Amino acid sequence: MGSSPAIAAASAAVVALAVANRVLYKLALVPLKQYPFFLAQLTTFGYVAVYFSILYARYRAGVVTRDMLALPKRRFAAIGLLEALGLAAGMSAGAMLPGPAIPILSQSFLVWQLIFSALLLGRTYSMRQIVGSFLVASGVILAVASGANEGQFLSDVKFIWLALMVASSAFQAGASILKESVFIDGAKRLKGRRPDIFVVNSFGSGFQALFVFLLLPLISNLRGIKFAELPAYLNGGAECFLNVDDSLIDCGGAPFLPLLFILVNMAFNIALLNLVKMSSALVASLTATSAVPISIYILSLPLPYIPHGAELSSSFILGGVVLLMGLIIYNLPQSSKKQSKIE
Numbered sequence: 001m002g003s004s005p006a007i008a009a010a011s012a013a014v015v016a017l018a019v020a021n022r023v024l025y026k027l028a029l030v031p032l033k034q035y036p037f038f039l040a041q042l043t044t045f046g047y048v049a050v051y052f053s054i055l056y057a058r059y060r061a062g063v064v065t066r067d068m069l070a071l072p073k074r075r076f077a078a079i080g081l082l083e084a085l086g087l088a089a090g091m092s093a094g095a096m097l098p099g100p101a102i103p104i105l106s107q108s109f110l111v112w113q114l115i116f117s118a119l120l121l122g123r124t125y126s127m128r129q130i131v132g133s134f135l136v137a138s139g140v141i142l143a144v145a146s147g148a149n150e151g152q153f154l155s156d157v158k159f160i161w162l163a164l165m166v167a168s169s170a171f172q173a174g175a176s177i178l179k180e181s182v183f184i185d186g187a188k189r190l191k192g193r194r195p196d197i198f199v200v201n202s203f204g205s206g207f208q209a210l211f212v213f214l215l216l217p218l219i220s221n222l223r224g225i226k227f228a229e230l231p232a233y234l235n236g237g238a239e240c241f242l243n244v245d246d247s248l249i250d251c252g253g254a255p256f257l258p259l260l261f262i263l264v265n266m267a268f269n270i271a272l273l274n275l276v277k278m279s280s281a282l283v284a285s286l287t288a289t290s291a292v293p294i295s296i297y298i299l300s301l302p303l304p305y306i307p308h309g310a311e312l313s314s315s316f317i318l319g320g321v322v323l324l325m326g327l328i329i330y331n332l333p334q335s336s337k338k339q340s341k342i343e
Contacts, residue, residue, distance in 0.1 A: 007279055007283075011275060014268070014287045015287060015291050017264060017271050018268060018287075018290075021268040022295040023295060025102065026306070028260070029094050030252075030305045031251040031253040031258070037216060037219065037220055038233070038241065040212055046266070047201075048205050054198050065190075068196055069199065075181065075182050076207055079175045080206065080207020082171045083208040084207075084209075087208070089164045089168035092219070093105075093162070100299045100310050100316070101165075104292070106165065109285060109289075110289060110330070111133050112173035113173040113176060113281060114129070116174050120177050135322055136323050137326075140319065142316075143319030176281045179204065180276055200273060201269065216230065241254050242254070286330065289327050292320075292323070296320060
């Protein structure tokens with residue numbers, strides 16, 4: 001575990017990058033609304049190129065050891081599969097959802113993470129933490145319910161996109177718990193020394209890129225894109241990303257917005273995983289959720305390429321308030337004796 005000042009500095013970096021990441025996530029999907037899987041493929045291969053380049057440099061510098069590289073790859077494969085499913089589901093849903101809905105629905109991540117950490121890591125939680133998680137889930141449900149009535153905030157959004165965003169959070173939560181288990185198990189195998197974060201990021205992203213590629217025909221078929229049409233789809237995505245003149249749709253904002261999102265997303269993932277290594281996956285996710293109210297506010301405003309903004313319904317705002325209450329209750333300080341007993 002890291003020192004308190006170091007954890008505080010790492011947490012501040014995570015919050016700032018989380019806000020930028022959530023806003024750019026939606027903005028990047030504006031020009032590529034019809035090509036979310038192209039952006040997913042581009043993002044994952046970008047991860048692989050950057051992370052393995054950094055990993056090689058750190059190996060040459062002696063920071064990464066042979067023993068770290070020799071860690072079993074089964075968990076990395078599982079991490080890659082879960083992150084591939086999370087990325088594909090999240091980008092499919094994110095392209096169709098109003099901006100403020102994305103950070104709200106993504107907070108189901110905390111509930112999934114609590115469930116998976118109990119199942120996979122054997123952790124137990126206090127009643128206060130369980131109540132906090134229940135309020136987070138209730139806030140998400142209230143926000144989703146804002147689309148149940150005609151004229152409400154999400155009334156024009158199909159339920160499948162809401163469900164896909166929640167499922168995306170489940171996949172990502174599972175991956176984050178597996179990453180934490182890699183650090184815990186790796187410390188045992190490496191005699192007290194935790195694996196370098198770029199070992200976890202690089203191998204996880206390598207398997208993620210593989211699974212995104214393998215799952216592309218299946219996932220794209222859910223959007224009505226047949227296997228025979230995939231080459232044309234990817235070519236159209238490349239043209240839109242490069243914003244060439246003969247693109248069939250308006251791709252304003254590309255390639256600047258998608259590239260900016262990829263860069264910020266990489267920085268966010270590195271900062272988040274560093275915080276996981278210094279503390280725990282749950283501390284990292286709670287820190288990231290501090291960016292939720294700021295993200296919702298920014299995404300409800302008129303933005304470049306989203307000039308009309310979004311008018312938040314009363315039930316959506318109520319859901320956000322309940323969610324934030326849950327986060328506060330979950331994160332209330334407790335005595336060190338209780339903390340050690342629980343975790």
